[in-house]
Structures are given as C-alpha cells and as structure tokens.
Amino acid sequence: MLRYTLRQIEYFVAVGEAGSIARAAERINVSSPSISAAITQLEAEFGLPLFVRQHAQGLSLTQAGREMLAQARVVLREAGSLTDIAGDISGQVRGPLTVGCLVTFAQLVLPGLRRGFQQAHPEVQMRQHEMNQVELFSALRRSEIDLALTYDLGLPADLQFTPLLQLPPFALLSPDHPLAGRAAVSVDDLKDHPMVLLDLPLSADYFLSFFDALGAKPIIAERTRDMAVMRSLVGQGFGYSIANVRPLSPLSPDGNPVVCVPLAGDLRPMRMGLLAAQNVHRANAVRAFIGHVSACVQAGQLARIGGLPLV
Numbered sequence: 001m002l003r004y005t006l007r008q009i010e011y012f013v014a015v016g017e018a019g020s021i022a023r024a025a026e027r028i029n030v031s032s033p034s035i036s037a038a039i040t041q042l043e044a045e046f047g048l049p050l051f052v053r054q055h056a057q058g059l060s061l062t063q064a065g066r067e068m069l070a071q072a073r074v075v076l077r078e079a080g081s082l083t084d085i086a087g088d089i090s091g092q093v094r095g096p097l098t099v100g101c102l103v104t105f106a107q108l109v110l111p112g113l114r115r116g117f118q119q120a121h122p123e124v125q126m127r128q129h130e131m132n133q134v135e136l137f138s139a140l141r142r143s144e145i146d147l148a149l150t151y152d153l154g155l156p157a158d159l160q161f162t163p164l165l166q167l168p169p170f171a172l173l174s175p176d177h178p179l180a181g182r183a184a185v186s187v188d189d190l191k192d193h194p195m196v197l198l199d200l201p202l203s204a205d206y207f208l209s210f211f212d213a214l215g216a217k218p219i220i221a222e223r224t225r226d227m228a229v230m231r232s233l234v235g236q237g238f239g240y241s242i243a244n245v246r247p248l249s250p251l252s253p254d255g256n257p258v259v260c261v262p263l264a265g266d267l268r269p270m271r272m273g274l275l276a277a278q279n280v281h282r283a284n285a286v287r288a289f290i291g292h293v294s295a296c297v298q299a300g301q302l303a304r305i306g307g308l309p310l311v
Contacts, residue, residue, distance in 0.1 A: 004045050006079055008038040009072050012050065015039060016069040020058030077143055094123035097285040100145040104200065104227050105245040105272070106130040108305055110149060117292045124285045132225075133202045140277050146286050148275040149293070151244075153202040155275070162290070163273040164297045165307035167244040169210070169263045172234045174256070179240070184264040187214055194221035194239035198230050207242045210267055228253045244270040246306035260306075272307065 014024035015035060025032040043050050050065035061069060080096050101110045110128055118126055129145060136148040140159055155161050171190060173180040179189055187210045195218045197204060211218050221239045224230050234241050235256030242263070252258050274290055296302065297309050 004042055006076070008042050009075055011035045011038040012042055013069060013072050013076060015051070015059060016061055016065065016072075019060070023058075073142075073144070092123065093121045093284045093288045095125065095283060095285050097124050097126045097283075097289060098129070098145045099126065099289065100129045100131050100136045100139055100148040100150075102136065102148075102150040103130045103132055104198065104203065104243075105305065106149075107227075108245060108248060109302065112301070113149075113293055113296060116296065117289055120292065121285070121288055124288075132200050136275065140275065143277070146276070146283075147289065149272070150275050151203075152271040152273065153206055158278060159275050160278045161273050161275050163271040163310045164294060165272040165302055166269050166310055167272055167305070167307050168269040169207075169242055169244050169267055170246070170306070171261045171263055172231065172241045172243060173259045173261060174235055174237045175259055176237065177240060177259075180259045180261065182261060184262045186264045187211060187267070188216070190240060190242075191216045191218055194219050196222040196224065196230050196233045196239045196241040198225070198227065198241060198243065199223040200225055206268075206270070210242070210263075210265075231258055232256070234258050244306070246304070248304060271310065272302075273310075 010028070011024070011030065011034070014028050015021055018024040018027055021032050021035050021039075024030075025035055039050065046068070048064045048068070049062050050068060051059040052062055053059060099110070099114075106128075110130075114126060114128060118124060129139065131139060131148075133150060133153050136145070136150055137156060137159065139145045140148055152161055152163065171179070171185050177193075179185050179193070182189075191211060191214065197207065197218075197220050208218065219239075222233050224233065227243075230241050230243075231247060231252040232254045233239070235252030235254065235258045246260055247258065250257055250259075274293060276286075294311050297307075297311055300309070302309075
C-alpha cells in the first residue's frame, strides 16, 4: 500500500524545480510548512535524503533526489492522463495544460491568448513557461510542456509544427538615425551602421543570415538576450536592430521613441505557430487551445504585432 500521496509528489517536484521551499510555495500557492512537511514525509517513506539543505542557497537535490525527481514527473504526467481520458469520454475540456512560448514575444502574445482561453474553459489549469528555442525543443521531448508557441527556426524532424502567422523582418531605429526617415531599408543600407544583435539561440543565426547572403558582416556594437533591453539600446542610439514582432508601443522600455522600418529585399519571414511532439495523445484541453489560438489569428487579434494570418 502506498503511504505517500500525489499531492506530496507534486510538492516534491515543485521544490526540485524551484530550488527552494519558499519559491515553490509561491509558485503553487501552498504554505511553506505544508510543503516542508510533505518533503520530510517523503524522505522518511523512501528512506533517502532528497535534498541537501543549504541555508544561504536554498535546497539542492541529492543524486537520489535527481533520480526520484525524474520519475516523479512521470508519475504526475501519468496521473494527469486519467483526467485526459475522463475528458475525452465526457467531452469536457478540463485538466492541466502547460504551454511554452518563445521568450522574444511571450509578453506580447501569450497572456492575452491565455486569458481568453481560460475564460472559455475555466476548468483547465493552465501554466506557462517562457524559454528560448532550444529549451522549448527539450521541454517538448521531455513532456514538460504540452505545446510551444514559437517560430519555425531550426525545427527538428521529431516535432510537428503548425504555422499560424507570417512575420516579415523589419529594422528598429532611433528617430535620429540617418536611415529612420526612409519608407524601407535594405540589409545593404544597414551593414555599415552599428547593430544591436538580439543574441538568442537560432534567432541570432537567422538575423545574421541576411548579411551572409550579401557576403557582408554587420558591425555588431552590442549583444543582448533580452528583447526589452535591445529596444532600450536602440532608443538610446547604440545602433539599429532587426526583429519580426512589432512592439505595441512606439517607446522603448526606458521611455525613448523607437521607429520600425520595413526591410526591403527577398528575406525569409519568420512563421509563428504551434509546436508539439509527434504521435502523442492530445487531450481535449490541448485540442481546444490549438483551436482557440487559430481562431484568434483568423480574427486578426495578432495583427497588431505585424503578422499576416496563415490559417
């Protein structure tokens, strides 16, 4: 007979991922004493220390804890499949749903999509994670997320992509940049000016490929992995940048104006869409979210970021 509960396993996974009881408590909205008691009970039941207590640095998993965490995730996924099966039988849209989103546009797209979906399906417990492209691939393969909203960049053959939106590239410039007044600029126009590169895995290769096609090298003055920092650097005059998702405000995060100018030439646009593992069971909640996002795209709700619907 099992002498531990799924709830205790859930708390263990939360602490293992968060690295501290306090952060886990905040993430899953449970009191710290309840989580601490659950961890103590699990360690007593298994006869193994799962964590090393480091007062200044929180908790770190022991070797046994790392192995148990991997299996605990499997247990929770399998337990969640019971809800999926019940939903399929009853036709209800309910249960857990975890969606990943590419960090470059998550703040512009995912909260709005999530709000509309959860209003329509209040019995779905939805969680979101913001990641770079490589992290999204890994999370899908490990079944840590059900779906990813991302670009068609470096897509591996074992994952299935459904395109939803086409996003042509454009240049971001400060208003006093010598190219800011043009109706469009080319990569050849930009190559002799300082560049602020959005230096994320695969994204950077995409932007730099425009210059490779010319046999040119950009003058990379600044690099950042943060979209907001990139816009602020542009607004402060450190250089131009290139992006595919238009900001919703003409101001950078630190309050300076930024101009968006279309890029001329035969440049491959990004396609935004939903990425999932192939040949996996899709619960009603997953299918409902796919339908919801497609409907939002068709209704033009993402047009403000500069996208052209593909559905």
